Amino acid sequence: MAEMPVIDPQRCDGCGLCVGVCHCNALALVNDIITIIETVECDWCTDCEAVCLTGAISCPFEIILQEP
Amino acid sequence: MAVQLEFLKSILYFSDLGLAELESIRKLVFEKTADRAEMVLLEGESAANLYFVASGVVKVFRTSAEGKEQILSIVRPGESFNDVPIFDGGPNPASARTMGPILLYGIKKNDMEAILRDYPQIALNVIKVLARRVRHLVSLVEDLSFKHVISRVAKILFEHIGGEMGRGPRLTQQEMAAMAGTAREVVGRSLKALEEEGAIKLDRHRIIITDKEALQKIMEVPS
Ligand code: SF4
Ligand code: SF4
Numbered sequence: 001m002a003e004m005p006v007i008d009p010q011r012c013d014g015c016g017l018c019v020g021v022c023h024c025n026a027l028a029l030v031n032d033i034i035t036i037i038e039t040v041e042c043d044w045c046t047d048c049e050a051v052c053l054t055g056a057i058s059c060p061f062e063i064i065l066q067e068p
Numbered sequence: 069m070a071v072q073l074e075f076l077k078s079i080l081y082f083s084d085l086g087l088a089e090l091e092s093i094r095k096l097v098f099e100k101t102a103d104r105a106e107m108v109l110l111e112g113e114s115a116a117n118l119y120f121v122a123s124g125v126v127k128v129f130r131t132s133a134e135g136k137e138q139i140l141s142i143v144r145p146g147e148s149f150n151d152v153p154i155f156d157g158g159p160n161p162a163s164a165r166t167m168g169p170i171l172l173y174g175i176k177k178n179d180m181e182a183i184l185r186d187y188p189q190i191a192l193n194v195i196k197v198l199a200r201r202v203r204h205l206v207s208l209v210e211d212l213s214f215k216h217v218i219s220r221v222a223k224i225l226f227e228h229i230g231g232e233m234g235r236g237p238r239l240t241q242q243e244m245a246a247m248a249g250t251a252r253e254v255v256g257r258s259l260k261a262l263e264e265e266g267a268i269k270l271d272r273h274r275i276i277i278t279d280k281e282a283l284q285k286i287m288e289v290p291s
Contacts, residue, residue: 003273020168044272060238061275
C-alpha cells in the first residue's frame with residue numbers, strides 16, 4: 001500500500017487547484033470535494049500541499065535516523 | 069472562450085471599475101494557454117506582457133548561478149505576475165513556469181500603460197498589489213540570505229526523529245515553516261541544502277537523517 005498525502009475533506013472548498021497540479025492524477029474532485037487515489041506514482045512532490053489555500057491537503061514527512 | 073467580465077472585476081487591479089470601463093479593457097486582453105511545466109517567462113528577457121492567472125497555477129522563481137531554483141511565489145487564479153518589469157521597463161526579474169494546465173489573460177505593456185492613463189483610479193489598487201509583493205519579497209530576502217533558517221530546520225528535524233519504522237510525529241513543510249518562523253518556500257530550499265550537505269536524504273515521504281553529526285553541526289550555527 002502506497003503512503004499518500006493526507007486529505008481533510010471538511011476543509012476543501014472544491015477549488016480544484018491541487019487536481020490541476022498533480023502530475024500523476026492522484027487527486028480528483030467528487031461532488032466538489034477532494035478525493036485521493038492511491039498510486040505509487042506519487043513522488044511526494046508536495047505541489048498539492050503548496051497550492052492548497054485551505055490546508056485541506058498535507059504531505060507529512062516521517063523523520064528517521066539511518067542506522068549506522 | 070471569451071474573456072469573462074466577472075473575472076476581470078474579480079482582479080484587484082480592476083475591482084473598482086464599472087462595466088463600461090471593464091468592457092473597453094476586455095478588448096485589450098488576450099488569452100494564452102499552456103500545458104504542465106511550460107515556461108511562460110524567462111528571467112532576464114525583456115518584458116512584453118502583464119499576466120493574470122484565469123485558471124491553474126504558476127510558479128515564479130529565480131535560478132542561481134549553480135542552477136538551483138528558488139521559488140518566489142505561487143500565483144493562483146485572480147492574481148497577476150510580471151507586474152514589476154511592466155511598470156519599471158526593465159527585464160523580467162524572475163522566470164515563471166506552469167504547475168499544471170493553465171489559462172492566462174495577458175495585457176501588452178503598451179496597452180497597460182494606456183489603461184493606466186485612461187483610468188488613473190486603478191493606480192491605488194496597482195500600488196496595493198506592488199506593495200504586497202515588496203512585503204513578501206522583503207521577508208523572503210531576510211530568511212534566504214542568512215544561514216539561521218537552515219540551522220533552525222536542522223534542529224526541527226533533529227527534535228522530531230521518529231522510531232525506526234517512522235510512526236513518530238510526522239511533519240509537513242508547512243508545519244516546519246511555522247515552527248521555523250519562515251515561509252514554506254524557504255523550508256523547501258533548506259531541505260535541499262541539508263541534502264546537498266549530506267546530512268539528510270529525501271526519500272519520498274521520508275526524511276532520512278544520514279549523518280547525525282553533520283546535522284548537529286549545522287544546528288549549532290547561531291540564529
Ligand atoms: S486545492 Fe485544497 S481546497 Fe482546492 S480542491 Fe484541492 S484540497 Fe480542495
Ligand atoms: S505529492 Fe505531488 S504527486 Fe503526490 S498527490 Fe501531491 S501533487 Fe500529486
